[in-house]
Amino acid sequence: MAQSGNSRKYWVGVDLGGTKILTGIFDERFNCLGREKVRTKPLKGWQEVTERIVTCVMEALEENGLTLEHVNGIGVGSPGSVRAETGAIRFSGNLGWNEVPLQSELTRRFEVPVFVENDCNVASLGIYEVELGAKPENMLGIFLGTGIGGGLILNRRLYTGRNHTAGEFGHMVIDMGGPKCSCGNRGCFEAFASRQAIFRKIQSAIKKGHKTVLTDLLGSDLTKLRSRDLRKAIKKGDELVQSVIEEAAGHTGIAIANLLNAFNPEIVVLGGGLIEALEGTMLPVIERRARDGTFPGAFEGVSILASKLSDDAGISGAAILASQKMASSRANEEAKL
Amino acid sequence: MAQSGNSRKYWVGVDLGGTKILTGIFDERFNCLGREKVRTKPLKGWQEVTERIVTCVMEALEENGLTLEHVNGIGVGSPGSVRAETGAIRFSGNLGWNEVPLQSELTRRFEVPVFVENDCNVASLGIYEVELGAKPENMLGIFLGTGIGGGLILNRRLYTGRNHTAGEFGHMVIDMGGPKCSCGNRGCFEAFASRQAIFRKIQSAIKKGHKTVLTDLLGSDLTKLRSRDLRKAIKKGDELVQSVIEEAAGHTGIAIANLLNAFNPEIVVLGGGLIEALEGTMLPVIERRARDGTFPGAFEGVSILASKLSDDAGISGAAILASQKMASSRANEEAKL
Numbered sequence: 001m002a003q004s005g006n007s008r009k010y011w012v013g014v015d016l017g018g019t020k021i022l023t024g025i026f027d028e029r030f031n032c033l034g035r036e037k038v039r040t041k042p043l044k045g046w047q048e049v050t051e052r053i054v055t056c057v058m059e060a061l062e063e064n065g066l067t068l069e070h071v072n073g074i075g076v077g078s079p080g081s082v083r084a085e086t087g088a089i090r091f092s093g094n095l096g097w098n099e100v101p102l103q104s105e106l107t108r109r110f111e112v113p114v115f116v117e118n119d120c121n122v123a124s125l126g127i128y129e130v131e132l133g134a135k136p137e138n139m140l141g142i143f144l145g146t147g148i149g150g151g152l153i154l155n156r157r158l159y160t161g162r163n164h165t166a167g168e169f170g171h172m173v174i175d176m177g178g179p180k181c182s183c184g185n186r187g188c189f190e191a192f193a194s195r196q197a198i199f200r201k202i203q204s205a206i207k208k209g210h211k212t213v214l215t216d217l218l219g220s221d222l223t224k225l226r227s228r229d230l231r232k233a234i235k236k237g238d239e240l241v242q243s244v245i246e247e248a249a250g251h252t253g254i255a256i257a258n259l260l261n262a263f264n265p266e267i268v269v270l271g272g273g274l275i276e277a278l279e280g281t282m283l284p285v286i287e288r289r290a291r292d293g294t295f296p297g298a299f300e301g302v303s304i305l306a307s308k309l310s311d312d313a314g315i316s317g318a319a320i321l322a323s324q325k326m327a328s329s330r331a332n333e334e335a336k337l
Numbered sequence: 338m339a340q341s342g343n344s345r346k347y348w349v350g351v352d353l354g355g356t357k358i359l360t361g362i363f364d365e366r367f368n369c370l371g372r373e374k375v376r377t378k379p380l381k382g383w384q385e386v387t388e389r390i391v392t393c394v395m396e397a398l399e400e401n402g403l404t405l406e407h408v409n410g411i412g413v414g415s416p417g418s419v420r421a422e423t424g425a426i427r428f429s430g431n432l433g434w435n436e437v438p439l440q441s442e443l444t445r446r447f448e449v450p451v452f453v454e455n456d457c458n459v460a461s462l463g464i465y466e467v468e469l470g471a472k473p474e475n476m477l478g479i480f481l482g483t484g485i486g487g488g489l490i491l492n493r494r495l496y497t498g499r500n501h502t503a504g505e506f507g508h509m510v511i512d513m514g515g516p517k518c519s520c521g522n523r524g525c526f527e528a529f530a531s532r533q534a535i536f537r538k539i540q541s542a543i544k545k546g547h548k549t550v551l552t553d554l555l556g557s558d559l560t561k562l563r564s565r566d567l568r569k570a571i572k573k574g575d576e577l578v579q580s581v582i583e584e585a586a587g588h589t590g591i592a593i594a595n596l597l598n599a600f601n602p603e604i605v606v607l608g609g610g611l612i613e614a615l616e617g618t619m620l621p622v623i624e625r626r627a628r629d630g631t632f633p634g635a636f637e638g639v640s641i642l643a644s645k646l647s648d649d650a651g652i653s654g655a656a657i658l659a660s661q662k663m664a665s666s667r668a669n670e671e672a673k674l
Contacts (some may be wrong), residue, residue, distance in 0.1 A: 081632060081634040090633060090634045152600075154491055155496075161475060161601025161635075162635075162638060163601055163637050163639075164634075165635040166600055168632040169598070169599055171630075172598060172599065173591050173594070173630065174511065175524075176512045176515075176591060251513075258509045258510055259599065261502070262489075262504065262505065262596065262600075263489075263503055264497070264499050264500055265498060266499040292522075293508075295418060296418050297420075297427045297428065297501075297502050298499075300499075301500065302499060302500075
C-alpha cells in the first residue's frame with residue numbers, strides 16, 4: 001500500500017443506500033470539502049455497485065483537486081448486517097445482498113484502508129460527533145425511512161455488540177399479534193412506523209373508501225409516494241394522512257419508551273426521511289408517548305430531538321469511523337511494541 | 338469516620354428484597370465468609386426496614402468475629418429506581434417506597450461508606466464477576482420473579498445510564514393491546530412472564546373450569562403458590578401448568594430477541610425464582626424463540642444460560658459494587674491531585 005506521509009490528511013465518507021451512493025471528502029477537522037452522488041442500481045449486482053462506489057469517490061476527489069494519495073482512510077456505511085472481522089455484508093434485504101466482501105473488494109480497488117459498518121451505526125456516530133459535539137455520554141440514534149434502523153453511542157463510543165448487529169431497533173416486537181414484518185416476525189416496530197408501513201396503511205384505507213388528497217397528487221396507486229408528499233397532504237388538511245402519521249408516531253413513542261427503559265441514555269436523536277419531512281407532526285406525539293411509557297425516573301433530563309444533519313450524518317459519520325478505526329488500530333499496535 | 342488502615346479488608350453485601358434481607362461478608366477476593374437473613378417487613382415503614390438491615394449486617398459480622406472497624410465498604414441492592422447522586426430510592430412498588438434516603442441513612446448508621454444500587458443491576462454484576470469471571474465484554478442479566486428486572490454489563494462495566502434506571506426490561510412493551518401491567522401500561526414483558534402474571538393466568542383458567550393438581554396441593558385460591566409448586570405440578574404431568582409456563586417462556590424469548598437485536602451482547606444470563614425452579618421447562622423454549630426472533634447474524638456466538646448463583650448473586654454483587662465504587666472514587670481523587 002503506497003504511503004506518502006503528511007500529504008495523507010483527508011478522509012472519505014461513503015453512504016451506500018438502496019437508491020443512491022453519497023460521498024463526502026473531509027479535512028482533518030472533518031469539515032466537508034465536497035460531496036458527490038450517483039445512483040446505486042443494486043439490481044445490477046454487487047460488483048457493479050462496488051464499481052459505482054469507486055467512481056463516486058474518484059469524482060469527489062477529483063472535483064477537490066485530490067487523489068487517493070491524499071487519503072488517510074475511507075469509511076463506508078452500508079445497509080444490513082456487517083461482519084465485524086471482515087467488513088463483509090452478511091445480509092442486506094435492502095440491497096438484496098448475501099455475504100458480499102465489500103470491505104476487502106474496496107480495499108483492493110482503492111489501495112487505501114477501508115472500513116465498512118452498518119449505515120445507521122455510522123449515521124449515529126456522525127450525529128454524535130458533528131451535531132452533538134461528542135458531549136453526551138450515551139445516545140440512541142433512530143432512523144425512520146423505508147425501513148427503521150438505529151445506532152448506539154455508549155460511554156462516548158459507537159457500540160456495535162458481539163456481531164456488529166446492535167441497534168436493530170426496527171425489529172423490536174411491540175405487538176406480538178401485529179402485522180407481518182419483512183423479517184418474518186409479527187408486530188415489529190418497523191411494521192408500524194416505517195414509510196413502507198405507512199404506505200400500506202394509506203393504501204388499505206383508500207381501498208376501504210377513505211378519501212385523501214394523495215390520490216389527486218399521485219394517482220390511485222401511490223407508487224411514487226415520498227415522505228414530502230405526506231407533509232403536503234397534512235398541510236392541505238388531509239385527515240387520513242394526519243391520523244396515520246400520528247399513529248406511526250405513537251408506535252415510535254412506545255418503541256422509544258422500551259429503549260429508554262432498557263438503556264436510559266440522556267439523548268435520543270431521530271433521523272431519516274420520514275422525520276425530516278414530518279418532524280412537526282410526529283415529534284410532539286413521539287415525546288408524549290415515550291414519556292408516558294418510561295419507568296419512573298427514566299425520563300428525567302432525557303431529550304428527544306430531530307437531527308438537522310440530513311444526508312451529512314452518513315458521510316461525516318463514515319469519515320469519522322475511518323479515523324477512529326485507524327487510531328484504535330494504531331493504539332493496538334503501539335501497545336504490542 | 339473512623340479509619341484503622343489495613344484491618345479494613347472486608348466487604349459487606351446486602352440484598353434488600355420485598356420479603357427478606359440477605360447479608361454476606363466477603364474477604365478481599367470476594368469469597369463469602371458468612372451469610373445472614375432477616376424478614377424485611379416493609380409494611381412497618383422504611384425506618385424499621387433500615388433498622389432491620391443494620392441488625393442483619395451486625396449479626397453477620399459478629400458471627401464471623403468481625404466489627405464495622407474491619408469493613409471497607411457496604412453495598413446494597415434495593416428494588417426500584419435509585420437516584421444516582423444520592424443513592425435514595427426514588428420509587429419502589431415492591432417496598433411501597435417513595436424518595437427514601439436509604440444510602441445516607443445507612444451511611445449515618447454504619448459510619449462506613451455505603452452504596453445503594455438497583456437490585457437487578459447488583460445481581461447482574463455479581464453474576465458477571467463471580468460466575469462468568471468477568472470474561473465476556475457484554476452481558477445482559479434478566480431476573481424472573483414476582484416482577485421482572487434486568488441489568489447490563491457493557492464494555493466489562495455495570496452500565497446504569499442517565500438516571501440509574503437502565504435495565505428495566507420488565508417494562509418493555511411486547512404486545513400493545515396486551516394485559517394491563519402494574520406500571521400502568523399494557524402488554525409489558527412483566528405482564529406476561531412474571532410469577533404474578535403466571536399466577537393470574539392459572540387462576541383464571543381454574544375459574545374457567547380447567548383442572549390442575551395445584552388446587553389439590555394448595556387449595557383453590559392458590560395464595561401460597563410458589564415457583565417450586567409449579568415445578569412439582571409439571572413433574573406430575575399437569576398440562577395446564579406446563580402450557581402456561583411454556584407460554585411465559587415464549588414471551589421471555591420474544592423479549593430477549595428484542596434485547597439481542599438492540600444490544601447484541603455475547604451472553605444473556607437468566608436468574609430469579611422462576612428460572613431457578615423451572616429452568617428445565619423454560620430454557621429450551623426461551624432459546625428457540627429468541628433465536629427465531631433475532632436479526633440475521635445477531636445470534637451467532639450468543640449464549641443464553643441460567644445462573645447457578647441463586648441468592649449469592651445479589652450479596653456478592655453488592656460487595657463488588659462497593660469495592661468498585663470506592664476504587665473509582667479513589668481514582669477520581671488521585672486524578673485531581
